[in-house]
Amino acid sequence: SCWLHISQILRLLVICYGPMLHLVIYLMSCTPTTSISHLPVSLNFRDHTNFVNCIRYSPDGTKFITVSSDKKGLIYDGKTGDKIGELSSEGSHTGSIYAVSWSPDSKQVLTVSADKTAKVWDISEDGSGTLNRTLVCTGIGGVDDMLVGCLWQNDNLVTISLGGTFNVFSASNPDKEPVSFAGHLKTASALALFPQSNPRTMLSTSYDGVILKWIQGVGYGGRLIRKNNTQIKCFVATEEELITSGYDNKVFRIPVNGDQCGDAESADVGGQPNALNIALQQPEFALVTTDSAIVLLNKSNVTSTTKVSYTITSSAVSPDGTEAIVGAQDGKLRIYSISGDTVTEEAVLEKHRGPITTIHYSPDVSMFCSADSNREAVAWDRATREVKLKNMLFHTARVNCLAWSPDSRFVATGSLDTCAIIYDVDKPAASRTTIKGAHLGGVHGISFADNDTLVTAGEDACIRVWKLAQQ
Numbered sequence: 163s164c165w166l167h168i169s170q171i172l173r174l175l176v177i178c179y180g181p182m183l184h185l186v187i188y189l190m191s192c193t194p195t196t197s198i199s200h201l202p203v204s205l206n207f208r209d210h211t212n213f214v215n216c217i218r219y220s221p222d223g224t225k226f227i228t229v230s231s232d233k234k235g236l237i238y239d240g241k242t243g244d245k246i247g248e249l250s251s252e253g254s255h256t257g258s259i260y261a262v263s264w265s266p267d268s269k270q271v272l273t274v275s276a277d278k279t280a281k282v283w284d285i286s287e288d289g290s291g292t293l294n295r296t297l298v299c300t301g302i303g304g305v306d307d308m309l310v311g312c313l314w315q316n317d318n319l320v321t322i323s324l325g326g327t328f329n330v331f332s333a334s335n336p337d338k339e340p341v342s343f344a345g346h347l348k349t350a351s352a353l354a355l356f357p358q359s360n361p362r363t364m365l366s367t368s369y370d371g372v373i374l375k376w377i378q379g380v381g382y383g384g385r386l387i388r389k390n391n392t393q394i395k396c397f398v399a400t401e402e403e404l405i406t407s408g409y410d411n412k413v414f415r416i417p418v419n420g421d422q423c424g425d426a427e428s429a430d431v432g433g434q435p436n437a438l439n440i441a442l443q444q445p446e447f448a449l450v451t452t453d454s455a456i457v458l459l460n461k462s463n464v465t466s467t468t469k470v471s472y473t474i475t476s477s478a479v480s481p482d483g484t485e486a487i488v489g490a491q492d493g494k495l496r497i498y499s500i501s502g503d504t505v506t507e508e509a510v511l512e513k514h515r516g517p518i519t520t521i522h523y524s525p526d527v528s529m530f531c532s533a534d535s536n537r538e539a540v541a542w543d544r545a546t547r548e549v550k551l552k553n554m555l556f557h558t559a560r561v562n563c564l565a566w567s568p569d570s571r572f573v574a575t576g577s578l579d580t581c582a583i584i585y586d587v588d589k590p591a592a593s594r595t596t597i598k599g600a601h602l603g604g605v606h607g608i609s610f611a612d613n614d615t616l617v618t619a620g621e622d623a624c625i626r627v628w629k630l631a632q633q
Contacts, residue, residue: 404416478522489534519561574616
């Protein structure tokens, strides 16, 4: 394998691995019109004893540096290619050095390593490097804290870890606490808003088990670390508790205090959950559905299991815990009353032409909305069980998620077609607002931060905030 780096004086460095992983560095002279296939080789070097991970010319073109998994940084003359020095062994990295970046004045370099530290080195005219300081980056513990990339940009020293955490230090004031932020590395699959928090906060999850906190008006607010960091398929949350399920039969209830997660309690619900629901007015009560059963939980105890003869695909529970709506593979919505541990079917609603994918009650509980894999959403009047808003058919693929605005006026839907659509339930569906290309690969999570602000999560591992113009 090979890497290229071009200096300002039009010299080309090509790094290749030869037999036994010995490094070969080729130094070539070139002009702006030279074809790479016709470049003459000026010099080659075999000074490192392990993988070379990064090579960079200094901004003034007088030197270049290579860093390697042999824990060394070697410095060369930028014109002749002669080795002129190396980073001192005193205070050196104790793990592979993965990246290096020069200061704008070509007098210092920043390096990062598998030892989870970043170091600033002073580079003398003769090419020797002495340690100036070591920068300690915040992390979450474990291999994810290994530092794999860095950049010296103006006064900013930027590092990035294997787990995707960025730390930004000030070059002029390196003792100042760095600015840290991170994001998801996998599909962002769910959002949970805490409307009563101040400042208003939200959690996002991805199936690899990462849970991130976001603060409205600020952005990244940190990562919640669970003691049992299992994969997440379904997720709901209150400010005091997380409820998660993965790809087995267990549901985990995890207490939360600020950014700290306590010991999880689990319950085996007899099948892989496809929806988790908390009754907001009595959060110790949760309703869980599997493909073939409706399960009621009190804290982490299963209080009842109701088997059904159809295939369940989604569900919702009213805030007071007295009613549940269960969506099925056959496109029907079944409404159940809940009294104690007893679940009783009350009605069946038929409107959808595909399996139900998501259901949510409106905040004022006067309506609910359901959506299906055949691209349609339907808003229902809860009292009459009649359709409140029809013809919500403007997606071109499966509807993955939906959310109500706090004032119960708007319904937003997110779809596999990469779009989010906002409907006003008091106006015809054709008067919708469409956010095209909200997330590459599809929208998987959606929530209103307030009546004018929509938050979406998607296949592209991004969380995006949209300001809605009132019509």
